[in-house]
Amino acid sequence: MKTHDVYFDDSGKQPFVQFLGSSAISQSFVLCDEITKEYCLPILQELVDLGDFSIIEVPKGESNKTIETCNIVWRALTKVNADRKALLINLGGGVLTDLGGFAASCYKRGIHFINIPTTLLAMVDASTGGKTGVDFGSFKNQIGVFSAPVFTWVHSIFLKTLPAMQIRSGAAEMIKHGLIYDAQHFEDVIINFQNPAPFISDSVAIKQAVVTKDPTEKGLRKILNFGHTLGHAIESFFLNTSTPLLHGEAIALGMILETYLSHKHLNLSNKDLSKILESIQRFYSLPKIEPSAYQNIIDLTKQDKKNEHGSVRYVGLKSLGKAVYDLPLHSEDILDAFAFYQSL
Numbered sequence: 001m002k003t004h005d006v007y008f009d010d011s012g013k014q015p016f017v018q019f020l021g022s023s024a025i026s027q028s029f030v031l032c033d034e035i036t037k038e039y040c041l042p043i044l045q046e047l048v049d050l051g052d053f054s055i056i057e058v059p060k061g062e063s064n065k066t067i068e069t070c071n072i073v074w075r076a077l078t079k080v081n082a083d084r085k086a087l088l089i090n091l092g093g094g095v096l097t098d099l100g101g102f103a104a105s106c107y108k109r110g111i112h113f114i115n116i117p118t119t120l121l122a123m124v125d126a127s128t129g130g131k132t133g134v135d136f137g138s139f140k141n142q143i144g145v146f147s148a149p150v151f152t153w154v155h156s157i158f159l160k161t162l163p164a165m166q167i168r169s170g171a172a173e174m175i176k177h178g179l180i181y182d183a184q185h186f187e188d189v190i191i192n193f194q195n196p197a198p199f200i201s202d203s204v205a206i207k208q209a210v211v212t213k214d215p216t217e218k219g220l221r222k223i224l225n226f227g228h229t230l231g232h233a234i235e236s237f238f239l240n241t242s243t244p245l246l247h248g249e250a251i252a253l254g255m256i257l258e259t260y261l262s263h264k265h266l267n268l269s270n271k272d273l274s275k276i277l278e279s280i281q282r283f284y285s286l287p288k289i290e291p292s293a294y295q296n297i298i299d300l301t302k303q304d305k306k307n308e309h310g311s312v313r314y315v316g317l318k319s320l321g322k323a324v325y326d327l328p329l330h331s332e333d334i335l336d337a338f339a340f341y342q343s344l
């Protein structure tokens with residue numbers, strides 16, 4: 001998979017308009033859901049002249065990140081005989097950019113797509129790096145391909161459409177980028193937690209640096225999963241309760257547990273441990289996990305995509321800004337981490 005450019009704020013206008021008007025494009029389609037159609041499309045139209053385009057609207061939310069929703073996209077494209085030079089502009093959060101990228105990559109063996117993320121989470125994570133796909137039953141992102149957008153255009157103007165809890169959710173991935181790769185970025189995000197916009201480009205630069213070295217996650221890219229082995233399992237567990245967690249909240253909790261395991265197994269210092277835990281706890285009010293849930297969560301970690309030869313793996317921190325991947329995660333460690341979490 002090739003890597004791709006990311007443009008920020010108004011610097012994306014010119015390449016966007018130029019690509020839209022180029023001979024590489026026969027027809028343009030904006031993929032949105034009912035929310036981004038109402039709140040984000042008008043903003044995009046104020047930023048640039050989209051020329052002739054059609055809207056493809058799909059139902060919103062993780063529960064619709066399915067192959068059935070891809071059928072809606074493929075039917076809409078087929079109905080108007082969209083050819084291989086068609087362009088799909090994915091305007092939305094991570095569900096929409098993942099699904100749109102996948103649908104575009106399969107239609108007639110691949111048409112162009114551009115991601116315009118509208119949530120902080122999608123800006124700093126999902127919309128860059130070329131992971132596309134849909135869920136399959138309860139398995140997240142089970143069906144998908146690596147496929148790069150023509151480019152991603154991150155415009156912080158869309159942040160004004162988001163409630164505070166969505167900003168908190170996205171900021172968890174920014175914290176993660178700092179913890180695994182750049183201690184200064186961690187400091188910046190923590191100090192400016194209420195106003196992350198000026199640090200989005202740094203966060204994306206970290207992700208791009210990692211993805212460029214390992215686009216298809218053979219090794220180094222795994223560090224982007226810090227907090228996710230336990231975080232994803234916890235997210236899936238809470239999905240089936242009356243109090244589901246936002247992705248970033250689950251990852252914040254996963255980062256606490258995996259930071260503790262880093263202290264236990266990688267000699268992460270007491271100083272770094274306290275600093276990380278205090279920062280995460282300051283911004284996220286995280287749920288209690290009942291001991292009756294422990295085994296369920298352990299079972300859910302067995303479905304993680306990083307597992308190899310049946311063994312569960314996680315990412316740890318040697319120090320603030322330095323991550324190690326492919327660490328084995330045993331059930332006893334998970335129980336120990338839960339006991340630690342309970343004691344906080």
Ligand code: GLY
Nearest residue numbers: 125129131221224
């Ligand atoms: N979200 C982690 C990655 O793109 O690899």
